[in-house]
Amino acid sequence: KNQVEQSPQSLIILEGKNCTLQCNYTVSPFSNLRWYKQDTGRGPVSLTIMTFSENTKSNGRYTATLDADTKQSSLHITASQLSDSASYICVVSRWGGNTPLVFGKGTRLSVIA
């Protein structure tokens, strides 16, 4: 079954600290993996997209890693800011089919002062 599992479900960190969010998937055939940021009451916004050949991709203070062999990805946030408080969603795209994108449930991050 095509699934995307994220951990932890929720996380609270102090402003300025780093954190890492995890994503494990069982989606096949694998095409690409995406991380989205979703602010409360808003639509998801893309942070990174990686294919199987890309191990690391950065977008400012966000760095995503991908291990296609173990089917794991992580999103590392450096020097967190209050504005990083949001849900972070891991999404895996597969080739073909009517539902090419498989969404994780997200990790809810709260950054506090």
Add this chain to the structure above:
Amino acid sequence: NAGVTQTPKFRILKIGQSMTLQCAQDMNHNYMYWYRQDPGMGLKLIYYSVGAGITDKGEVPNGYNVSRSTTEDFPLRLELAAPSQTSVYFCASSYSKVSSYNEQFFGPGTRLTVL
């Protein structure tokens, strides 16, 4: 560019009522999608379209209908609202297939409650 726009932002329906959720994009994207997001769950695809005049079912199409008469607009129709359709609905678009590394852009969502 306004990107992907959705109306209304909020709506409360009574059981059995019908309504249309509007979605428009000004990026000249061929692909458009409707998702629903239930609390604590991942987004689920309801319907999608690969171009004007072409639509297809996603994972959870029951109780919904769509049409795509223009490239810009992709309305979602609920014919007989049920409490199970209480959710947040997101419209999205992409230039081409998301399996081909194309970015998907989301609208701000419509929060629907059916009582």
